[in-house]
Amino acid sequence: MPRLHWEDFSSGQIFDCGSRLVSREEIVGFAAEFDPQPMHLDEQAARATFPGGLIASGWHTCCALMRMLSDNLLADTSFMGAPGVEEVRWLAPLRPGERINARGTVLETRTSRNRPGLGFVKFRFELINGSGRTLMTLVVHSMFGRLAARAGAEPHTQSQP
Amino acid sequence: MKFFEDIRVGESDELGRHVFTAEEIKSFAARFDPQPFHLDEDAAARSHFGRLCASGWQTACVLMRLLIDLRRREDDARRARGEAVAQLGPSPGFRELQWLKPVYVGDTVAYRTEVVEARRSNSRPGWGVITVRNSGVNQNGEAVISFVSTAFVECRSATPPSE
Numbered sequence: 235m236p237r238l239h240w241e242d243f244s245s246g247q248i249f250d251c252g253s254r255l256v257s258r259e260e261i262v263g264f265a266a267e268f269d270p271q272p273m274h275l276d277e278q279a280a281r282a283t284f285p286g287g288l289i290a291s292g293w294h295t296c297c298a299l300m301r302m303l304s305d306n307l308l309a310d311t312s313f314m315g316a317p318g319v320e321e322v323r324w325l326a327p328l329r330p331g332e333r334i335n336a337r338g339t340v341l342e343t344r345t346s347r348n349r350p351g352l353g354f355v356k357f358r359f360e361l362i363n364g365s366g367r368t369l370m371t372l373v374v375h376s377m378f379g380r381l382a383a384r385a386g387a388e389p390h391t392q393s394q395p
Numbered sequence: 396m397k398f399f400e401d402i403r404v405g406e407s408d409e410l411g412r413h414v415f416t417a418e419e420i421k422s423f424a425a426r427f428d429p430q431p432f433h434l435d436e437d438a439a440a441r442s443h444f445g446r447l448c449a450s451g452w453q454t455a456c457v458l459m460r461l462l463i464d465l466r467r468r469e470d471d472a473r474r475a476r477g478e479a480v481a482q483l484g485p486s487p488g489f490r491e492l493q494w495l496k497p498v499y500v501g502d503t504v505a506y507r508t509e510v511v512e513a514r515r516s517n518s519r520p521g522w523g524v525i526t527v528r529n530s531g532v533n534q535n536g537e538a539v540i541s542f543v544s545t546a547f548v549e550c551r552s553a554t555p556p557s558e
Contacts, residue, residue: 267456283482284482284522292486293452293456297427298427300427301429304427304428316451318451318492318493318494319542320491320492322492324487327485
């Protein structure tokens, strides 16, 4: 049985979601596959661009966070995916060789109106670099299976708006 | 990229189609989103999705790739005509990303982008900020992804035209 279900989350909880070293090779490799712009591909070419140096694709930053969450928060939970992401802010660039730390705060939890087997957990995640600078914030509504549904204890669950 | 001055609210581009193969779905998931329902057919069959489906991040990243490819082709054509090319700057972020339907193995997603807002940047003279709605529909005409993103685009002239 998973270690954490929807019932285990409550507003105000803070989760340390680990750290990850992002190499130049990883930045360039991701960009070549998904976001081949000069600022993500090549130091020389990046110098002439708006950021003035090689930086990771914002999508890469999102994917790196997703991997950190998968390994350090969602593994061994009843995670069921997410219907979307409310907002992502790329506040400062992620540069080659930086170690990033991820932290998640539970903003709210609610049950599902139509699906008693799951509930939503709204998180704000922050990616922070070694200097303590927040590089990205991401607000997401994640779905988790409910322990009550698993146990069959609450066949007529009261839904919240 | 077009210069900021040449971009009009309401204009749109078809970005092309992408077929999501099992191999690609699993490869992406293994690197960035290792959930059982993105990695393994049997685990996916037991999940609420019912079948292997792509990471939502992959659905978004494929859109980004098609968008950049289109802008590059357009820029090559501009250069071939001897025209100047504007720089596409970084993006401050996006909002309202919705994964409306799962993208299942074998699905074909057609992507599109539409300009919804355009203004000059207050913080960066010589740059404009455009807001676009990006979206994708599957082979059955069902919307699978939608989000609103912003990006800096270079202006042809550093000062706005006088009224």
